[in-house]
Structures are given as structure tokens and as C-alpha cells.
Amino acid sequence: MATMLKPVRRRLKPDERRAAILSAAGDVLLHDGIGALTLRHLAQRLGVAPGLVNHYFPEIEALAAEAFAMIAEAEVITLFAAATAMATPVAQVARLVADLLDPQRRAVSLLWLDAWQASRNRAQLRAAVIVAMDLWQDQLCALIARGGFAAPDPAVSATRILALIDGLSIQAVIDAPDAPGHAVARGMVIEGVQRELGIVLDLV
Amino acid sequence: MATMLKPVRRRLKPDERRAAILSAAGDVLLHDGIGALTLRHLAQRLGVAPGLVNHYFPEIEALAAEAFAMIAEAEVITLFAAATAMATPVAQVARLVADLLDPQRRAVSLLWLDAWQASRNRAQLRAAVIVAMDLWQDQLCALIARGGFAAPDPAVSATRILALIDGLSIQAVIDAPDAPGHAVARGMVIEGVQRELGIVLDLV
DNA sequence: AAAACAATTGATCAAGTGACCAATAATGAG
DNA sequence: CTCATTATTGGTCACTTGATCAATTGTTTT
Structure with a gap:
């Protein structure tokens, strides 16, 4: 040996x-x-x-909750740092959406779905999930509010956009990254964001 | 005792x-x-x-797969039987959407999320999930095609509508049935279906 | 250099899992 | 009524899980 x-x-x-x-x-x-x-x-x-x-x-449940919180928070910070680095509000949103649609995010999407499901039976993980979702909501709401889009209520717009993105997570599990459903989900996110904010995204 | x-x-x-x-x-x-x-x-x-x-x-995995298949198939049959019993195509869609948004469907939504997640590691369950999703796709596609809506491609419309409904499933886990996110998700499903098929749904 | 400290080990416990199989007893056939 | 069939039991095995704790050994301090 x-x-x-x-x-x-x-x-x-x-x-x-x-x-x-x-x-x-x-x-x-x-x-x-x-x-x-x-x-x-x-x-x-x-x-x-x-x-x-x-x-x-x-207890290992606390470890799971903390590890998830760490990953989720780190992603939010990274994504919004990259977005706010752009010059115009529209460019900021475009950058954020582009990053969210990146296939490399698949692992994170899978983790979110996993966490949603597992949080049914794990209180600490559930708490971490809620905190992370609130963080997402707050950050996106602030970004929209600062941008001065044609959105009457930034909070509602943020919730709707996040719902679209969450739905995208499911495609990460059930379909292969190159499946037709994936492209459909991508299109729905882009069109939904454009409609919600009254803008046109120029994504590659 | x-x-x-x-x-x-x-x-x-x-x-x-x-x-x-x-x-x-x-x-x-x-x-x-x-x-x-x-x-x-x-x-x-x-x-x-x-x-x-x-x-x-x-092997218990086979039991899990078969039980899921049974539930999923039964739901499709029930929902589409109720829908096709309606007179007009628009009424059929309205009935289907109304049933899907019924809070009583929460348990089924939770099961779907559970199945999506668990199918990552269980081949037989995964197969059952794919079959059930295809059944949904076929049934909805047929309903749309028969209705003669302003939808250029019934298959694509069906995929998009199902993506909306899948996204709704997530709300069933993370929010209480009376949370604001739930109402937002409901609205998105209704508006999305109306836009997709070029109709107006009269839901209570 | 010696002693005190504490990070780390390794073994073990109880609980829960899926699977297996000879023994048992309920049912139906003759 | 008797007997054969077989649905069902109950015990057991091997495995994995989270958790606990005395013993060990590296690091730091005196």
C-alpha cells in the first residue's frame, strides 16, 4: 500500500x-x-x-445553520458589491440579473432549495433562511429605491423579482443546465424584471 | 395502563x-x-x-417513488377533470388556476418541493418526478391547444405557466399561507397566465 | 527545563435506519 | 373437519447517525 x-x-x-x-x-x-x-x-x-x-x-444543526448563513450572506454581499459598482441604475440591475443567471450559481441555487426543504424540520436552519431572505429583500429594495425606477413600491417590486429568482432555483434541480426549461425560466426572469422596473436590460 | x-x-x-x-x-x-x-x-x-x-x-425507495407517483398522477387527473368540465376554454383555465391557488394544495406543494430535493439522491424518485412533470406538461399543453388561445406555441406557454406554479410552491414552505409573499406569488401566477394566453381570468 | 494548560483524540453509547428470514397463525381448499 | 397454503410476525443483523468523555499530546507559560 x-x-x-x-x-x-x-x-x-x-x-x-x-x-x-x-x-x-x-x-x-x-x-x-x-x-x-x-x-x-x-x-x-x-x-x-x-x-x-x-x-x-x-450540535451539528447549529453548524449547518451557521454555514448556510455564511454562504448566503457572502453571496449577497458579493453580488450587490458588484452591482453597485456599476455607473447607472439600469446597469446595476443588469449586472445583478446577469450574475443571478450565471450557470455557476447552480450550486447556490441547489443549496437554497435544500435549505427551504430542510428548514421544515430544523428550527435553527429555518431562522437562518429567514434572515438571509430578509437580507436579500432589503438589499434589492434599497437598490430599486435608489435607482428611481418607474416602480410605485420598491418593496413590492423586490418581492416579485425575488419570487421569479426563487422559481429559477427549481429549474436548477429538475432540469439540466442546458434543458429547454432553463432557458424559459431565464427569459421569464429577464422579462419580469424589465416589466417590473420599466427598463430594458441589455444582457449578452 | x-x-x-x-x-x-x-x-x-x-x-x-x-x-x-x-x-x-x-x-x-x-x-x-x-x-x-x-x-x-x-x-x-x-x-x-x-x-x-x-x-x-x-426496497423502501421504490415505495416512496410509487407513492409520489400515485399522488401526483391523482392530482393531475382530478384537476384536469374538473377543468375540462367547464364550458368555455377561459373558464377551464380559470378553474385550473383557482384550484392551483387553493390553500388546501399546500401539502401537495410541499411534497413537490420535497420530491425535487430528494430526487437528487434517489434515482427511482427522480424518475417518478420526471414522469409526473411530463404529465403536467402534456395535459396543460393539450388544454391550451384545444382552447385556441392567442398563444403561438402551446408547449412553450405551458412550460412558462408551470414555471410560475412551481415558483408558487416555494412560497408554501417559506411563508405562512397568509404572509404577504403568498399574495404576491398568487398575483404573479394570475397575471402571468393572463398575459401568456391573452385572456382575463375572473377569480373570486 | 518543568509544569500547567488546552486542543485533540479515540473509544463508546444509545438511537434510528433498511434489510433479512425462520417461525407462526389466519385463511381457504379438499 | 382437516390440512395445505401463505400472509404475517418478531427477532436480528449490519450500518449510520449525533453525542459524550476520559485520556493524550501539542503548545505556552513559569
């Missing part, structure tokens, strides 16, 4: 180890889904004893 | 027992979700030994 690799156990500071576990948990969520976030799976990926995960996260 | 209830074991014919198990599995799916469909949970609900379930369904 392979050479016996000596079990060097690295000792990290609590903050570092905690961050490492959280990060690995996030990877598992994005790559394998919430159902794959088990003590042993995570410990093996970290090259660490299962008990160590318990030491930093006494 | 309570009086010792004698364990009368009723002996059903194979067909009857199989149907009983399938029906009970459907109840579990609608009431507690796919994750709650376990041998023991199901056996207890039936007042039967766990092994009996295995006897009729050697």
Missing part, C-alpha cells in the same frame, strides 16, 4: 479551527447538500477526529 | 395489503414528508410488523 502517513496532528487556535470547520461545512453544503453534513464526513474531510467537530459545535 | 388490546392480526389479500401500504405511504408523504417514510413509522401507522412492508416493497 501507500507509505504510512504519520498522523501529525496540527493544533490550531480555537478561532482558526472553528473557522476551518465552518468553511469545510460550507464546502460540504455546496457540493453534497445538507444531508451530507455529518460529523464523520466532515471530520474526514478535515483530517480530524469526529469529536473535535462536536467540541466546537455541540 | 390502558386495557391490553388484543393483537388481532387481520390477513388481507396481497392486492389489498399492497394498496393499503401504498395509501398509507402517500399519507405519510403528504403529512410528514419523504424523510419520515421509514419502515417502522409506516408499519406502526398500519398496525403491522415492519417486515411486512419489506415483503411488499423490498
Whole structure:
């Protein structure tokens, strides 16, 4: 077999180890889904004893909730930072929609669907989902309000646009990325946003 | 404690027992979700030994897939039977949309979301989901085509309308039935269908 | 250098899962 | 009424899960 690799156990500071576990948990969520976030799976990926995960996260449900919150929040920050960097309001919306329609976002869409479903039975995850959704709503509402679009009520427009995007998430699961349903969903998001804000998006 | 209830074991014919198990599995799916469909949970609900379930369904994944297929197919048949009973094409669509927006459909919406998510890791369930979605697509497409609406391509219109309805399913999980997001989603379905088919729906 | 500290291990527990199968008893046939 | 058929039981196996805790070992302090 392979050479016996000596079990060097690295000792990290609590903050570092905690961050490492959280990060690995996030990877598992994005790559394998919430159902794959088990003590042993995570410990093996970290090259660490299962008990160590318990030491930093006494209950794994809290870890799942926090890891999801981390991913969701990071995505919102990234997307809106990129959007607000654009010059005109219309360009900002165009950038946001383009990023949301990017096939690379598929993993995040899958995670959202997973979280919606799993939050039925997991209170902490459910709380994190609600917080993340509110964050989305607030950010998008602010972006619309600042833009001065022909939208009577920015909050309502934000809710409607988010509903379109959520619906897009489903296509990420049930269809392959190149399936006809996917293109239909894309078109509906673009047309819906244009209609909602009274603008024309010039997406590649 | 309570009086010792004698364990009368009723002996059903194979067909009857199989149907009983399938029906009970459907109840579990609608009431507690796919994750709650376990041998023991199901056996207890039936007042039967766990092994009996295995006897009729050697692998429980097949049972889950078949139970989902049963529920989904039954819903399609019921909804379209009610719709086609209406006199005019517009009334048919109105009836279908009204039924889909009925709060009582919440359990079915939750099951669909559950199935979409779970089908990621369960091949047989995934197959059943695809069949059910195709059935929906075919039925709706036929209804639109027969109606002679101002829709250039009935198949595309059906896909778009189903995407709207799928998006509505998410609201069933994340919001309470009386939350604002729910009303927004309802409005989007109605307006989307009206725009897609060039009609005006008169829903209560 | 020695001691105190604490991050980490490894083993173990109880609970829950799907699956399997010989034994049992209800039902129907002769 | 008797017997054969078979639907059904109940016990068990192997596995996975989250969780707990004394023991260990690396790091830091004295």
C-alpha cells in the first residue's frame, strides 16, 4: 500500500479551527447538500477526529445553520458589491440579473432549495433562511429605491423579482443546465424584471 | 395502563395489503414528508410488523417513488377533470388556476418541493418526478391547444405557466399561507397566465 | 527545563435506519 | 373437519447517525 502517513496532528487556535470547520461545512453544503453534513464526513474531510467537530459545535444543526448563513450572506454581499459598482441604475440591475443567471450559481441555487426543504424540520436552519431572505429583500429594495425606477413600491417590486429568482432555483434541480426549461425560466426572469422596473436590460 | 388490546392480526389479500401500504405511504408523504417514510413509522401507522412492508416493497425507495407517483398522477387527473368540465376554454383555465391557488394544495406543494430535493439522491424518485412533470406538461399543453388561445406555441406557454406554479410552491414552505409573499406569488401566477394566453381570468 | 494548560483524540453509547428470514397463525381448499 | 397454503410476525443483523468523555499530546507559560 501507500507509505504510512504519520498522523501529525496540527493544533490550531480555537478561532482558526472553528473557522476551518465552518468553511469545510460550507464546502460540504455546496457540493453534497445538507444531508451530507455529518460529523464523520466532515471530520474526514478535515483530517480530524469526529469529536473535535462536536467540541466546537455541540450540535451539528447549529453548524449547518451557521454555514448556510455564511454562504448566503457572502453571496449577497458579493453580488450587490458588484452591482453597485456599476455607473447607472439600469446597469446595476443588469449586472445583478446577469450574475443571478450565471450557470455557476447552480450550486447556490441547489443549496437554497435544500435549505427551504430542510428548514421544515430544523428550527435553527429555518431562522437562518429567514434572515438571509430578509437580507436579500432589503438589499434589492434599497437598490430599486435608489435607482428611481418607474416602480410605485420598491418593496413590492423586490418581492416579485425575488419570487421569479426563487422559481429559477427549481429549474436548477429538475432540469439540466442546458434543458429547454432553463432557458424559459431565464427569459421569464429577464422579462419580469424589465416589466417590473420599466427598463430594458441589455444582457449578452 | 390502558386495557391490553388484543393483537388481532387481520390477513388481507396481497392486492389489498399492497394498496393499503401504498395509501398509507402517500399519507405519510403528504403529512410528514419523504424523510419520515421509514419502515417502522409506516408499519406502526398500519398496525403491522415492519417486515411486512419489506415483503411488499423490498426496497423502501421504490415505495416512496410509487407513492409520489400515485399522488401526483391523482392530482393531475382530478384537476384536469374538473377543468375540462367547464364550458368555455377561459373558464377551464380559470378553474385550473383557482384550484392551483387553493390553500388546501399546500401539502401537495410541499411534497413537490420535497420530491425535487430528494430526487437528487434517489434515482427511482427522480424518475417518478420526471414522469409526473411530463404529465403536467402534456395535459396543460393539450388544454391550451384545444382552447385556441392567442398563444403561438402551446408547449412553450405551458412550460412558462408551470414555471410560475412551481415558483408558487416555494412560497408554501417559506411563508405562512397568509404572509404577504403568498399574495404576491398568487398575483404573479394570475397575471402571468393572463398575459401568456391573452385572456382575463375572473377569480373570486 | 518543568509544569500547567488546552486542543485533540479515540473509544463508546444509545438511537434510528433498511434489510433479512425462520417461525407462526389466519385463511381457504379438499 | 382437516390440512395445505401463505400472509404475517418478531427477532436480528449490519450500518449510520449525533453525542459524550476520559485520556493524550501539542503548545505556552513559569
